Amino acid sequence: MSHELDLPPSLQAEVETARRHVSLSPELEARVMAAVRRRAASPQQRAWRWLTAPSLPPWALLAAAATALLAFVLLRPASVGSPGVASPLATAVGPESIYVRFILVAPNAREVALAGTFNGWDPTAAPLARADAAGTWTVTVALPVGQHQYAFVVDGRRWVPDPAAPAVDDGFGRKNSVVSVSAAQGRIL
Amino acid sequence: MNRPAAWLVLAMALGPELAAQDDVTARLAGRVPPAIAAAVSALADSARARGLPVAPLVDKALEGVVKGVPADRILPAVRTVLDQLDAAATALRGTGGTPPSDDAVEAGGFALAAGLTPGDLGAIAQSADRSHPTAVALQVAGALAAIGVPRAQTVGLVQASIQSGGPVGDLVSLPGQVQAAMARGAPPAAAAAGLERAAAAHQAPRPHGQGKGKGNPHRP
Numbered sequence: 001m002s003h004e005l006d007l008p009p010s011l012q013a014e015v016e017t018a019r020r021h022v023s024l025s026p027e028l029e030a031r032v033m034a035a036v037r038r039r040a041a042s043p044q045q046r047a048w049r050w051l052t053a054p055s056l057p058p059w060a061l062l063a064a065a066a067t068a069l070l071a072f073v074l075l076r077p078a079s080v081g082s083p084g085v086a087s088p089l090a091t092a093v094g095p096e097s098i099y100v101r102f103i104l105v106a107p108n109a110r111e112v113a114l115a116g117t118f119n120g121w122d123p124t125a126a127p128l129a130r131a132d133a134a135g136t137w138t139v140t141v142a143l144p145v146g147q148h149q150y151a152f153v154v155d156g157r158r159w160v161p162d163p164a165a166p167a168v169d170d171g172f173g174r175k176n177s178v179v180s181v182s183a184a185q186g187r188i189l
Numbered sequence: 190m191n192r193p194a195a196w197l198v199l200a201m202a203l204g205p206e207l208a209a210q211d212d213v214t215a216r217l218a219g220r221v222p223p224a225i226a227a228a229v230s231a232l233a234d235s236a237r238a239r240g241l242p243v244a245p246l247v248d249k250a251l252e253g254v255v256k257g258v259p260a261d262r263i264l265p266a267v268r269t270v271l272d273q274l275d276a277a278a279t280a281l282r283g284t285g286g287t288p289p290s291d292d293a294v295e296a297g298g299f300a301l302a303a304g305l306t307p308g309d310l311g312a313i314a315q316s317a318d319r320s321h322p323t324a325v326a327l328q329v330a331g332a333l334a335a336i337g338v339p340r341a342q343t344v345g346l347v348q349a350s351i352q353s354g355g356p357v358g359d360l361v362s363l364p365g366q367v368q369a370a371m372a373r374g375a376p377p378a379a380a381a382a383g384l385e386r387a388a389a390a391h392q393a394p395r396p397h398g399q400g401k402g403k404g405n406p407h408r409p
Contacts, residue, residue, distance in 0.1 A: 120216065168299070171265075172262060178331070
């Protein structure tokens with residue numbers, strides 16, 4: 001059924017007129033389409049417009065940025081901090097690191113430090129303290145779970161591997177000591 | 190997806206890559222001569238492109254500088270580390286299953302440096318399971334090799350410890366036990382042989398399908 005049957009005759013004529021197919025001349029159609037193509041953006045331009053056109057209020061962007069910052073702060077790996085408790089060997093700090101005590105007997109040393117992959121080989125980051133008159137030097141550091149290479153730095157210039165730990169060639173003609181930290185058991189190799 | 194969200198997604202996609210590059214640059218800046226820093230950054234890019242961890246490369250460069258090693262000897266050492274990581278990753282990927290973790294690749298590189306072969310790494314990785322992750326097994330194997338246990342015995346001892354079904358602490362304690370025996374005068378090989386016999390004697394029967402070589406779905 002069609003509603004056109006209900007239209008008054010004057011409107012029926014208008015409808016018939018509007019329905020008639022209008023043909024454009026080929027020249028006019030070509031000019032129109034050329035203009036449309038000129039105005040159409042390239043894919044890159046369309047992508048840029050799509051990305052840059054605002055569709056969220058500024059506060060929403062600020063909220064998103066704040067959320068991202070908060071997530072970064074909360075989810076980043078825990079950094080190695082200074083130990084609060086010393087342990088004879090190793091103590092679980094948390095699921096990601098444990099405290100490990102390093103010992104070197106060096107009676108004639110004036111100063112001893114611990115440098116390794118866990119502190120960027122910085123010879124000033126972990127100085128050992130002299131524990132007794134016999135020349136026992138110790139330091140306790142929190143190490144992330146995993147495997148680390150290290151050496152003692154005696155008097156700021158002499159690199160000494162840990163006699164109590166496995167050692168591997170350091171690639172420079174010396175030896176590095178190796179410590180592996182297992183969080184599941186709070187143990188070291 | 191709205192448009193600002195697309196920006197955030199783009200930033201999140203590129204962020205880790207850029208952050209990784211920044212991390213290498215930041216760790217080297219001011220501590221390593223610029224020429225070495227540039228070369229190490231290029232090697233780090235190469236490592237990253239191959240899916241290898243980059244931290245060991247930066248560590249080796251820093252170590253060389255701090256130890257006062259001449260610049261012309263630092264880069265070869267960094268390249269050696271890269272080659273070891275590459276060889277370890279290739280050996281571990283060859284065992285099938287999920288791609289190896291960075292920890293496993295690093296541990297594999299260390300084990301190679303300690304004297305094991307890529308074939309040894311593959312054999313150990315095949316034995317590892319969820320309770321005895323590949324990274325830990327390779328760290329233990331590297332430590333055993335580093336204290337003088339022969340290759341074949343290192344592999345056999347690690348495999349026997351895993352197959353005994355004991356806790357991972359038993360596996361982790363092996364180098365300490367070998368060192369204790371050595372302190373009592375036992376050669377490394379003899380100490381390892383005794384521990385392997387003890388582990389084999391306590392081997393628990395494994396359920397069918399357990400173990401990577403048998404298609405363990407819980408491969409770390």
